[in-house]
Amino acid sequence: MSYLIISFSHKNIDIKMREKLAFGSVEDKDRFIKVLLENEYTKEVVLLSTCNRVEIITRSSNIKVSAKNIIEKLASYSGLDFDILYERADIYDNDGAVHHLFSVASALDSLVIGETQIVGQLKDAFRFSQAKNYCSSNIIRVMHYAFKCAANVRTATSLGTGSVSVASTAVAKAKDIIGNTKGVKALVIGAGEMSELTIKHLVSSGFDVILTSRDIKKAQILASSFEANIRVEPYSELTNLLAKTPVMITATSAPYPVITKENAPSSSIERYWFDIAVPRDIDENICLNDLRIYSVDDLQDIVNENMSLRAEQAKTAYAIVSRMSVEFFEWLKSLEIEPVVKHLYVKGESIIDKKLKTAIKKGFIKADDEENIRKLCQTIITEYLHKPSKQLKDISRNMECDIVVGAVQSMFGLKNDSSTPIKYKCEHLIKN
Template sequence: MSYLIISFSHKNIDIKMREKLSFNSDEDKERFIKQILENEPTKEVVLLSTCNRVEIITRSSNVKQSARNIIEKLATYSGLDFELLYDRADIYDNDGAVHHLFSVASALDSLVIGETQIVGQLKDAFRFSQAKGYCSSNITRVMHYAFKCAAQVRNATSLGTGSVSVASTAVAKAKDIIGNTKGVKALVIGAGEMSELTVKHLISSGFDVTIISRDMKKAQNLATTFEVHVNVEPYSELSNLLAKTPVMITATSAPYPIITKDNAPSSNINRYWFDIAVPRDIDENISLSNLEVYSVDDLQDIVNENMSLRAEQAKTAYGIVSRMSLEFFEWLKSLEIEPIVKNLYVKGNDIIDKKVKNAIKKGYISASDEENIRKLCQTVITEYLHQPSKQLKDISKNMECDLVVGTVQNMFGFNNDSNLRNKYKCDHLSKN
């Protein structure tokens, strides 16, 4: 069985394709995961869908067959051509898959290097699959290490500090265009997590912010969380606000454009609209005078600047990812060895128990000497197995580990100790 990841992101497809591949509801995700698991070689699935990527994280006994099946299902779901998707897909297996997952979790593969949202999104995707029973110990182990790796990257570098998100990048672009932002009005559409980040960055940049949302109560609750006054307007005022507000940033989870030719007003002021939602909130066919529209992909210039400023930190982070990828596989191999070492001692103690009881029964030894004889026998077993146990643990770091494990298990008639393996829980799951 190998780890397998099918990845589509800003690196290999444009926003039009990402819109079609995005999963906007838990129902869509669950339906798709069930379809994937119908394929015999594919075991365990986590589906991550964000504004910049779709990652399908699985285990497979036939990587090639699973990859084709998953991409076929994606083609059907999205309406995109299979051959196009297959050519564009980044397909990672085993150590490549683990390295990629650790890079994603550590925000090294993100549009904005070091952005802080991705690890939370990955944890949510993992929790969803765990709760539904779509993943078990193997995915849990790799997720455990991915979150551990992300934590180490945050602690060892400054990549997670400062304004590092798509929202902050959009605000930085708006500030660069406007220049003096003091008192300049900005409209935020939506009242979710991304909108909250957007408002936060707009306020710190000096904008006068208004929130509008279909959920008026949610928008009002969001507005009260900020120390400065934030205006809240009813959704019915959308067109009026779009006409008179210079800067607008939209980040809703709507599955279709909410700003179309029908409700996009003309205006005699210069306006700058930023669409950081996927699927996009703004119809791509809108063309009005004095209006510039920016999507996620149009923020690449600031992203490139972000990359150069963080290049040294990213180099350190990639070193951590590579090291922890190797550690993960060493850890996996050690999990194969531990039950064998344990069973060697258990089998030795069983033989001691059987032989001592038999010796007492036949009168070879006195029952009063049983405890001391047992201790002596256990000492012999411990000393005898010390060197083989040490060598087995050393072998866990070598390439021939799998062959040796199988040979020893067959030689001594051991079964895998699933209870011992399942004791490894994801310690980093509850941490942000």
């Protein structure tokens, strides 16, 4: 059984394909995971879907069959061609899958290196699967270590500090275009988490922010959470707002474009629209002389600058990811060793019990001396097994671990206990 990840991101597919692969609702995710788990080789699934990636994180007993099945189901869901998806998919198994997962959690694989949203999105995806019993101990273990790795990267580097998100990148691009932002109006469409980030960066960059959303109450609550004056306008005024506002950033969760040819007005001013939603909020067929539209993929120049500034920090982060990937597999091996060592001592205890009962029955020792003799025997067993136990734990770091463990179990007649309970505390577990 191996870890398997099928990855589609800004690195291997464009935004048109990403928006078709995106899972816009909890119901879509739930149905899709259930379909994947119908395959006999795929045992656990976590589905991560964001504006820049779709990651299928699984355990599989047949990597080739599971990978093909997952991509077939993605093709069916998205309406994209299987051969194109299969050719472009990044397929990671076992150590490669773990390294990739740790890189994703640490925001090293993001469009904007060090962006702070991804680890929260991954935790949400994990909690969803755990709550639905779509994952068990194997995925729980690797997720636990992925979050631990992300925390170590944040602690050891400056990645994750400052303006590092798609929203901040869009605002930075707008500021670069406009120059002096004092008194310049910027319209934000949507009242979710991404809109909140967008408003935060617009305010700090000096823009006068206008907010609109289909959910006017949610927009008013969001606006009131800022010290700056955020003007809330009814969604029915969208066309007028689009005509009069030089900068617009949209980040709704709508499954279809909210700005189309029908409601996109011409204007007498130069306008710059930023679509940071996936699926896109702005119809790609809109073409007006006074308008420049930027999608997520059009922000690459600022992303490249961001990457060059963070290159040294990224090197440090990747070193942490590599080290912790190795540590994770060492830790897994140690989990296999623990029950073997435990059973060696249990075997010794059972022999002591058996021999003491026989010795008392035959009159070799007095019943009153049983407890003292038991303690002596336990001391002998402990000293005798100390070195072999230590060597077994050391062997857990070697490639021959499985062979040695199997040999020890066979020689001593020990149980192969694959149901050993998880012996760590993971803060990300769902509490019943």
